[in-house]
Amino acid sequence: MNPRPTLAAGVAGAMIVALDGTVLTLAQPALQRELGATHAQVQWTSTGYLVAVASLLVFAGRLGDRFGHRRVFAVGMLGFGATSAGIGLAHGIGWIIGLRVAQGVFGALLQPATLGMLRAVYPPDRLRGPIAVRTAAIGVAAAVGPLVGGALVAGHGWRAVFFLNVLPAAVFGLLVLLARTPEPTAPVRLDLPGALLLAVALAALVHALVALPDMAPTLLVAAVAGALFVRHERRTAHPLLPPDVLGRPAVGAALGALVAASAALSGTLFVGTFLLQDTLGLDPLHSALRCLPLAVAMVGAAPLCVVLLRRAGARRTTVTALAVLAGGVLLLSRSTGTLGLCTGFALLGAGFGTVMVAATHVVVRAAAVEAAGVAGGLQQTAMNLGPVLGVAVATVLMGPDGGAWLPLTVLAGIAVAGTLAGRALPGRFIPVANEHREPRDRTPVPGGR
Numbered sequence: 001m002n003p004r005p006t007l008a009a010g011v012a013g014a015m016i017v018a019l020d021g022t023v024l025t026l027a028q029p030a031l032q033r034e035l036g037a038t039h040a041q042v043q044w045t046s047t048g049y050l051v052a053v054a055s056l057l058v059f060a061g062r063l064g065d066r067f068g069h070r071r072v073f074a075v076g077m078l079g080f081g082a083t084s085a086g087i088g089l090a091h092g093i094g095w096i097i098g099l100r101v102a103q104g105v106f107g108a109l110l111q112p113a114t115l116g117m118l119r120a121v122y123p124p125d126r127l128r129g130p131i132a133v134r135t136a137a138i139g140v141a142a143a144v145g146p147l148v149g150g151a152l153v154a155g156h157g158w159r160a161v162f163f164l165n166v167l168p169a170a171v172f173g174l175l176v177l178l179a180r181t182p183e184p185t186a187p188v189r190l191d192l193p194g195a196l197l198l199a200v201a202l203a204a205l206v207h208a209l210v211a212l213p214d215m216a217p218t219l220l221v222a223a224v225a226g227a228l229f230v231r232h233e234r235r236t237a238h239p240l241l242p243p244d245v246l247g248r249p250a251v252g253a254a255l256g257a258l259v260a261a262s263a264a265l266s267g268t269l270f271v272g273t274f275l276l277q278d279t280l281g282l283d284p285l286h287s288a289l290r291c292l293p294l295a296v297a298m299v300g301a302a303p304l305c306v307v308l309l310r311r312a313g314a315r316r317t318t319v320t321a322l323a324v325l326a327g328g329v330l331l332l333s334r335s336t337g338t339l340g341l342c343t344g345f346a347l348l349g350a351g352f353g354t355v356m357v358a359a360t361h362v363v364v365r366a367a368a369v370e371a372a373g374v375a376g377g378l379q380q381t382a383m384n385l386g387p388v389l390g391v392a393v394a395t396v397l398m399g400p401d402g403g404a405w406l407p408l409t410v411l412a413g414i415a416v417a418g419t420l421a422g423r424a425l426p427g428r429f430i431p432v433a434n435e436h437r438e439p440r441d442r443t444p445v446p447g448g449r
Helices: 003-035 039-067 069-089 093-121 128-156 159-163 166-178 192-210 216-235 249-279 284-333 338-366 369-397 405-422
Strands: none
Touching: 003 039, 003 069, 003 093, 003 128, 003 159, 003 166, 039 069, 039 093, 039 192, 039 369, 069 093, 069 159, 069 166, 069 369, 093 128, 093 338, 093 369, 128 159, 128 284, 128 338, 192 216, 192 369, 249 284, 249 338, 249 369, 249 405, 284 338, 284 405, 338 369, 369 405
């Protein structure tokens, strides 16, 4: 595969998923009014997607290792676009919920493949640049998503936001599918029992967090399925999670840092919405303007992190970034003026963008090419579990008066706790599995050496 078109496709896939999550929130109130849906039904348009995507990410990554990330990416993109079109045409909330679950399945195929394709075509020492570009693109999507979504809902109705994904998903899906260049595959056996147990455990965990405080039954299911999965993985000859991926302390530490950072970010944004609109009395437009520094700082932090990784290493970069993120959350918990709020959101974006590049680089670089899909699936699982955890914590701790101090202080504590995982990351040198198998492509990339 050609590196630059591969990077373009990966960036497009990441942006489409990020945009979809952003604009859905803006479309839900209008969707509820037009279809006469209940609040619980509208909530399932988000929950159904989250359960499906979180439960299948790792197995989808393994499918990419087995059959080729390009093929899996193409199927994910085309399916994501088709289900988006179906949601835009649907006339009942039941159809929309079902299509959102299906969209979660295709999203699970798509997301690990964006990282798996990069790992397959870029040498380990050149991965920092592509990962930074991908992260910056997600930041751009976060910045323009509310503006584009708000304009579409106001001018054309809620259905328009779902048609937004159709054309780019079709174009990039077909381009990747029709590419004639060969791609590496690995003759790995698919661990279907392990995939099923992990899917049940993750689906139950996500549902338990979403269903707070009535989480006990599904949390028990998650615990039992998780224990059975660990027992199965230790005994099977062909585990879903190869030991050379999950058995590396650096990978576990990077995943922990990603969960902590994404939990702190998403929980803070959830609380911040009520802080800005209910407590401070700002309208949605002025609230979005206060949050804009977050996306700008996230975009700027991505290329800066490439330099920091090279000079300071993953450990110092990640620990410092998590501390900056925690500082931003604490500042927001005590700010009411424009300067304080904008500064807090900027620190939040800078810290999160840096952690995302640094920790993702560790996870993907540490994996062998034949396990890149699993590594990408683990990274995406962490990035999906973290937000659910953060919003759940924020929901429980917010008082009836919408008080923000307590939940934001706890969310800052989660970011600080993530520094403990960050301390287990490697310094400047990140070992690479099966280095003698690495491709010799030396195509320069932005931010690479």
